[in-house]
Amino acid sequence: MEELLIKLLMAIATVVVLGFLLVILVDIARRGVSALSLSMLIELPRNAGREGGLLNAIVGSLYISSLATLFSASIGVPAGLYIAEFEGKSRIARAASFAAEVLSGIPSIVFGVYGFIIFVIMLNMGVSLLAGALTLACLELPIIIKVTEETVKLVPSHIKEAALSLGATRWEVLSKVTIRQAVPGIATAVLLAFARGAGEAAPLMFTSGYSNFTPSSLLSPAANLPLAVYYLIMMPFPEAHMRAYAAAFILTIMVLSMNWCSRMLFKRWSRYVVK
Amino acid sequence: MLSSKSLKNLQHSRPSVQGKIVVENLNVYFGKHHVLKNLSIAIPDRQVTAIIGPSGCGKTTFLRSLNRMIELVDGAKVTGKVFLDGLNIYSPKVDSSDIRRRVGMVFQKPNPLPMSIYDNVAFGPRIHGIRNKKVLDKLVEESLKAAGLWDEVKNRLKDPAVSLSGGQQQRLCIARALAVNPEVLLMDEPTASLDPISSAKIESLIRELKRKYTIIVVTHNLQQAMRIADYVVFLFMGELIEHGAADEIFTSPRNTKTIEYLRGAFS
Numbered sequence: 331m332e333e334l335l336i337k338l339l340m341a342i343a344t345v346v347v348l349g350f351l352l353v354i355l356v357d358i359a360r361r362g363v364s365a366l367s368l369s370m371l372i373e374l375p376r377n378a379g380r381e382g383g384l385l386n387a388i389v390g391s392l393y394i395s396s397l398a399t400l401f402s403a404s405i406g407v408p409a410g411l412y413i414a415e416f417e418g419k420s421r422i423a424r425a426a427s428f429a430a431e432v433l434s435g436i437p438s439i440v441f442g443v444y445g446f447i448i449f450v451i452m453l454n455m456g457v458s459l460l461a462g463a464l465t466l467a468c469l470e471l472p473i474i475i476k477v478t479e480e481t482v483k484l485v486p487s488h489i490k491e492a493a494l495s496l497g498a499t500r501w502e503v504l505s506k507v508t509i510r511q512a513v514p515g516i517a518t519a520v521l522l523a524f525a526r527g528a529g530e531a532a533p534l535m536f537t538s539g540y541s542n543f544t545p546s547s548l549l550s551p552a553a554n555l556p557l558a559v560y561y562l563i564m565m566p567f568p569e570a571h572m573r574a575y576a577a578a579f580i581l582t583i584m585v586l587s588m589n590w591c592s593r594m595l596f597k598r599w600s601r602y603v604v605k
Numbered sequence: 606m607l608s609s610k611s612l613k614n615l616q617h618s619r620p621s622v623q624g625k626i627v628v629e630n631l632n633v634y635f636g637k638h639h640v641l642k643n644l645s646i647a648i649p650d651r652q653v654t655a656i657i658g659p660s661g662c663g664k665t666t667f668l669r670s671l672n673r674m675i676e677l678v679d680g681a682k683v684t685g686k687v688f689l690d691g692l693n694i695y696s697p698k699v700d701s702s703d704i705r706r707r708v709g710m711v712f713q714k715p716n717p718l719p720m721s722i723y724d725n726v727a728f729g730p731r732i733h734g735i736r737n738k739k740v741l742d743k744l745v746e747e748s749l750k751a752a753g754l755w756d757e758v759k760n761r762l763k764d765p766a767v768s769l770s771g772g773q774q775q776r777l778c779i780a781r782a783l784a785v786n787p788e789v790l791l792m793d794e795p796t797a798s799l800d801p802i803s804s805a806k807i808e809s810l811i812r813e814l815k816r817k818y819t820i821i822v823v824t825h826n827l828q829q830a831m832r833i834a835d836y837v838v839f840l841f842m843g844e845l846i847e848h849g850a851a852d853e854i855f856t857s858p859r860n861t862k863t864i865e866y867l868r869g870a871f872s
């Protein structure tokens with residue numbers, strides 16, 4: 331009887347989750363595809379977004395998310411490794427782990443506000459691609475740190491023992507064995523962070539701004555797809571709404587293909603991993 | 606590395622008994638727990654020494670104190686001396702990484718590294734500075750041949766080590782240990798997780814390898830000890846109860862504890 335009840339609850343939960351996902355995907359695809367055309371992908375917007383394409387937002391999103399992921403990965407991966415290896419012994423490691431935890435709970439609009447204060451105003455970057463990427467990097471950082479940390483902590487101790495018993499130093503174990511075992515997980519962390527960053531509008535609103543052109547330098551403003559959706563849907567013209575759906579569709583495809591890529595990579599790189 | 610002066614200093618404390626490994630008054634503590642109690646013993650060169658005794662008697666701890674792997678356990682404390690060819694491996698001047706190269710180890714469960722078959726065997730030589738591809742190729746081939754695995758893997762050296770069967774993985778781990786050219790091979794219940802056929806292969810491999818290496822095997826399996834051991838060490842509750850030539854221990858043990866254990870009164 332209890333088992334039946336639990337099974338029923340699980341079935342309902344599954345149906346609700348899958349249902350929402352399906353409704354969103356089908357609706358976006360239905361409306362997005364009808365508005366999608368080649369010019370949407372390769373042209374800049376004209377006539378206040380009512381004509382032309384979304385090239386500014388597509389290119390902007392790719393630039394901002396890639397840069398942000400590059401920044402956050404180059405800090406987050408070593409930080410995650412450090413925390414996982416030294417949490418027991420180092421106060422700094424414990425503090426960093428705690429900070430990452432807190433950081434991951436902060437709403438993204440708050441990142442936007444502080445990104446504006448710190449990067450745009452204090453560091454004098456102006457509303458720019460760079461300021462946006464750095465703000466987004468702060469938002470992605472805790473994801474990369476936490477997932478890297480978890481993956482590295484899962485590396486079985488018998489693998490490390492094997493290397494140590496051959497005369498490897500702690501550093502050799504970390505750099506040649508632990509990382510090898512953790513690479514699929516770390517790569518997943520990075521792609522996950524990219525996908526998360528690519529979908530964010532709030533942190534970029536005040537930091538990278540919006541532009542109808544593709545960015546010409548790190549210090550020029552840059553558009554992005556989530557903000558394109560937001561601005562277009564707020565416009566009082568039906569043709570703009572169609573373009574919003576097209577932007578949402580492109581964004582969804584981008585994030586989904588990123589997810590798919592990460593799965594493929596994970597599979598490929600897991601070939602050597604010890605289970 | 607050791608200078609000639611420090612070598613001379615170390616030689617002052619040479620053990621009085623002969624043996625590849627000579628243990629003097631070895632005590633190991635985990636926190637307050639006294640695990641090994643004042644062990645003194647000489648392990649003969651190029652023979653198979655089996656360490657037997659009931660669960661929890663300190664067999665694995667003893668084995669791990671012979672290549673300083675014991676130091677990796679949090680809260681472990683070691684006192685006493687362990688001489689490897691007259692060199693006290695716990696002397697502060699001695700580098701643990703150097704000792705572990707000379708005293709190889711094979712674990713209870715096969716533990717391949719997350720890389721290819723080739724890279725597993727080449728790992729040790731590489732960290733000890735061998736870069737030359739030809740030298741590495743030769744070392745890998747020789748080690749795999751010595752471990753009796755070459756014919757099974759020679760056409761798939763780039764495959765992941767985890768794609769091998771359990772018994773093959775264990776022989777790979779032996780090959781990996783041999784590749785750094787050790788003098789002693791420590792084996793912690795190397796067949797415990799293997800099927801009978803794989804176990805038999807490992808046992809005959811052990812008999813083969815003793816011509817070149819001093820081998821110390823922890824085993825739970827008395828029949829196995831009888832099949833492979835030349836010398837037997839019996840531990841009970843962290844104490845060395847009896848040791849001697851295998852025929853002697855198995856046919857005419859002197860200590861009552863040994864007699865009871867061999868008779869199967871406890872395990």
